[in-house]
Amino acid sequence: MKFAVTSKGDAKSNSLMHKIKSYLLDFHLTYDDNEPDIVISVGGDGTLLYAFHRYTSRLDKTAFVGVHTGHLGFYADWVPEEIEKLVIAIAQTPYQVIEYPLLEAIVRYQHGGKETRYLALNESTVKSVEGSLVMDVDIRGQHFERFRGDGLCVSTPSGSTAYNKALGGAIIHPSIAAIQMAEMASINNRVFRTVGSPLILPAHHTCMLKPVNEPDFLITIDHLTLLHKDVKSIQYRVADEKIRFARFRPFPFWKRVHDSFISN
Ligand code: NAP
Numbered sequence: 001m002k003f004a005v006t007s008k009g010d011a012k013s014n015s016l017m018h019k020i021k022s023y024l025l026d027f028h029l030t031y032d033d034n035e036p037d038i039v040i041s042v043g044g045d046g047t048l049l050y051a052f053h054r055y056t057s058r059l060d061k062t063a064f065v066g067v068h069t070g071h072l073g074f075y076a077d078w079v080p081e082e083i084e085k086l087v088i089a090i091a092q093t094p095y096q097v098i099e100y101p102l103l104e105a106i107v108r109y110q111h112g113g114k115e116t117r118y119l120a121l122n123e124s125t126v127k128s129v130e131g132s133l134v135m136d137v138d139i140r141g142q143h144f145e146r147f148r149g150d151g152l153c154v155s156t157p158s159g160s161t162a163y164n165k166a167l168g169g170a171i172i173h174p175s176i177a178a179i180q181m182a183e184m185a186s187i188n189n190r191v192f193r194t195v196g197s198p199l200i201l202p203a204h205h206t207c208m209l210k211p212v213n214e215p216d217f218l219i220t221i222d223h224l225t226l227l228h229k230d231v232k233s234i235q236y237r238v239a240d241e242k243i244r245f246a247r248f249r250p251f252p253f254w255k256r257v258h259d260s261f262i263s264n
Contacts, residue, residue, distance in 0.1 A: 001093055002032035006051045008043025013069045016080055017042045020067075020087060027091035038090060038246055041066045041076065045162070048075035049222045052121045052243060059119075063097050063246040065090070072259055074161055075121075077251050089248040096247040100158045100174040101203075104239035110215060110230040118221045119239055122159030125184075125220045126209060126234060127151035129227065132187065133217075138208040139201065145194050146212065149186035154179055154207065154236045158243075159222075161257065169198040173253055177203040177238050203238040 003024055007017040020040055021031060039062055041051040048066045055062050066076030067083065078086050089095065103120040118124065127133055133151050137144045155164040157172035160180055165171060169182040182198040201207055211217070216229045 001037050001090075002030045002035060003038045003040065003090070004031065004033050004036035005040045005042060006047060006054070007041075008047040008069065010043070010069070012080075013042045013047070016067065016069060016083065020083055023084070023087040024090065027087065029091060036062055038063050038065065040086075040090075042069060043076065044068055044070050045073040045075045046223060048073070049121055053222065053224070056119050056241075059241050059243060063095070063244045065246045065248075072256070072264060074158060074256055074260065075245075077256065086248065090246070097244045098247050099242040099244050101156055101177045101179075102239040102241055102243055103154060103156045103159070103179055104235075104237050104241075105154075105219070105221060106235040107219065107228050108232045108235070109228075110232045113230065116228075119241060120159070120221045121156060121243055122162045122222045123153055123155035123164060123220075124222075124234075124236065125151055125153045125163065127184075127218045128214060129216050129218060131214075134212040134214070136210040136212060137181075138210065139199075140205050141208075146192070147183070147186060147194050147209075148192045149194070150184035152209065153182045153184060155182070161260070164198070167198070170200065171257060172200065179207070179236060179238055181207055181236075201237075206235060206237045209234040209236075 005017045005021050007013040039051050041048040067078040068076035105118045105124045108115045132148050135147045157174040160172045164182050167182040169180050178200050180200050186194040210233050215231050219228050
C-alpha cells in the first residue's frame with residue numbers, strides 16, 4: 001500500500017510526520033507523495049483541508065486520516081499518543097472507509113470565458129470586492145430572493161461545524177447528502193427582503209447565484225480566496241465526488257460535536 005503524510009508545518013507536527021513515515025516504512029509500506037492510497041494529515045482540520053485539495057484529482061483512490069497536534073478536530077481525531085496504534089491499524093489493511101459529501105461550485109463568466117469548477121470540503125463563500133453583495137438567488141431554476149448583505153456561505157454537512165456554524169447555520173450529520181446556504185448579515189427592511197433562515201438543499205437541487213450589478217466577487221473555496229471578474233453565475237450543488245476517510249474505530253459525529261463545542 002502507498003501512503004503520504006502531510007504536516008501543518010510546525011515543529012510538533014513535523015516531528016510526528018517523520019515518526020509516522022518511518023514507522024510505516026518499517027511495516028514495508030511505500031511512501032508515494034503523488035499517488036497515495038492513504039494520506040495521513042498531521043496538524044488540525046485546516047491541515048486536512050490542504051491535504052484534500054492536494055489530492056482532489058484522485059479522491060476515489062485515496063482515503064484520509066487526521067491526527068491533531070492541537071485541539072480535537074472534526075477531520076483530525078487521532079491524538080499523537082495513539083500513533084503507534086494508528087500505524088499498526090493502517091498496516092493491517094483492509095480498513096473501513098466512510099464517505100462524506102462534498103460541495104461542487106461552478107463559476108461561469110460573462111463574454112463566454114471558460115467556466116471553472118471547484119470542490120469544497122467545508123464551504124464556499126461569496127462576498128463583493130467593495131460594498132454590499134447583491135445577488136439574485138435561484139433555487140432549482142426558480143427565482144427565490146434578491147440577497148443584499150455581507151455575503152453568502154454554502155457549506156457541506158461536514159463543513160457545517162465550521163464557518164456555517166458561526167453564521168447560525170444548523171449542524172448537519174455528514175451521512176445526509178445536502179448543502180446549506182447561510183446568510184452573512186442580510187439587509188432586511190421594507191425595501192429589501194431575504195428569507196433570513198439557513199436553507200438546506202437536497203442532492204438533486206441546485207442553487208444559482210447571479211450578479212445584479214457588480215460582476216466581480218471574492219469567492220472562497222475552503223481556505224482559498226480567489227478574485228473572480230466578470231462573473232455570470234455561481235452554481236452550487238452536492239458534488240458527485242465524495243471524500244473518503246479511513247475509519248479504524250467508531251467516533252460518532254455527535255460525540256465529536258459534543259466534545260468540540262460542549263465539553264471534553
Ligand atoms: P483558520 O482561520 O486558520 O482556522 C479556522 C478554524 O476552523 C480552525 O480552528 C480550524 O480547526 C477550524 N475548522 C476547519 N474546518 C472545520 C470543521 N469542518 N469543523 C469545525 N472547525 C473547523 O483557517 P484554515 O485553517 O485555513 O481553515 C479554513 C476554514 O476556516 C474555512 O473552511 C472556514 O470554515 C473557516 N472559517 C471560519 C470562520 C468563522 O468561524 N467565523 C471565518 C472564516 C473561515 P483547526 O484549528 O483544527 O485547523
